[in-house]
Amino acid sequence: MSYRHQVRIVSDILLAVKEGHEDGVGVAQLMRKANISYTRLIKILNELISVGLVEEIKSERSRKYRITYLGLEYLAEYERFSTFARNFGLEI
Amino acid sequence: MQFIEILGLFKMSLELLALVITFFAFLISYKGYSLTRRPVFARLSFAFIFISTNFLLQFFSDIFSLLKYGNVSYYFNVFSSFFEMLGFFFIAFSHMIRVYQEHRISFLPLVIINPVIAFKTLSLYFIFYAILESMISYAKMKSKTIILTVLGLIGFSLNILLSWISEFTVYPIILQVFALVFQAFGVIAFFVPIWIYYSGVR
Numbered sequence A: 001m002s003y004r005h006q007v008r009i010v011s012d013i014l015l016a017v018k019e020g021h022e023d024g025v026g027v028a029q030l031m032r033k034a035n036i037s038y039t040r041l042i043k044i045l046n047e048l049i050s051v052g053l054v055e056e057i058k059s060e061r062s063r064k065y066r067i068t069y070l071g072l073e074y075l076a077e078y079e080r081f082s083t084f085a086r087n088f089g090l091e092i
Numbered sequence B: 001m002q003f004i005e006i007l008g009l010f011k012m013s014l015e016l017l018a019l020v021i022t023f024f025a026f027l028i029s030y031k032g033y034s035l036t037r038r039p040v041f042a043r044l045s046f047a048f049i050f051i052s053t054n055f056l057l058q059f060f061s062d063i064f065s066l067l068k069y070g071n072v073s074y075y076f077n078v079f080s081s082f083f084e085m086l087g088f089f090f091i092a093f094s095h096m097i098r099v100y101q102e103h104r105i106s107f108l109p110l111v112i113i114n115p116v117i118a119f120k121t122l123s124l125y126f127i128f129y130a131i132l133e134s135m136i137s138y139a140k141m142k143s144k145t146i147i148l149t150v151l152g153l154i155g156f157s158l159n160i161l162l163s164w165i166s167e168f169t170v171y172p173i174i175l176q177v178f179a180l181v182f183q184a185f186g187v188i189a190f191f192v193p194i195w196i197y198y199s200g201v202r
Helices: A006-018 A027-034 A038-050 A069-087 B003-036 B039-066 B070-101 B115-141 B144-166 B173-199
Strands: A054-058 A063-067
Touching: A006 A027, A006 A038, A006 A063, A006 A069, A027 A038, A027 A063, A038 A054, A063 A069, A069 B003, A069 B039, A069 B144, A069 B173, B003 B039, B003 B173, B039 B070, B070 B115, B115 B144, B144 B173
Parallel strands: none
Antiparallel strands: A054 A063
């Protein structure tokens, strides 16, 4: 079994956030989809917010996350590099 | 113009084309490493810059051969073979690391005879290993482009093998023609992943 490195975890989180479209995604859903613990997820989400890849939507009842244009660009670039490596039979 | 000279010019054009393609592959790999810091891109960067250097030195070797500077051409050929071997080593090494991470065992037997032949032999080992591992990757990932990369690697390996055999034959011209055809095939096949990257096709 191979472990997931940080870049892969970030892309998994971004993919999960992306699925929420404009409404955004809650923490529980993100934990399930990205297969990550609460503490680690919150830490990475805060980093992603600080660099502008994800934005937080705060309401009275909940806290949701939405992907930014920069986040979408990051994901597209990650996919391009991933495809490039995969075409040589390798994985990022 | 004699047939041998036309062949020489075709070989040199092919080397320039291969130089451009592998240099672009290096640029993509290096950009990948700068952005992701993943070691697989560092290894691919080394692989492609060495393979690219090999084509550049091979080009100079052919120019000196054309100008009848046999000795200089020979040394360029030795260095070119060395860089070719290093390049394919890094591709094979990337596969070795992947295999190691999946907890399987791999080994590489080594044979050394003389500089050019030793480097060519090592290149062949590394390419065969990369072909084998790429085929295993295809079985796992089912990406059709891997098949093309495998065919490209087979093209390069046949080119090296035929160039290697032509060192021992009295009339190597036919083997050299076939070697060039296989090299052209390898160059075209290696162009596809670069084209996919720049065009954004998946």
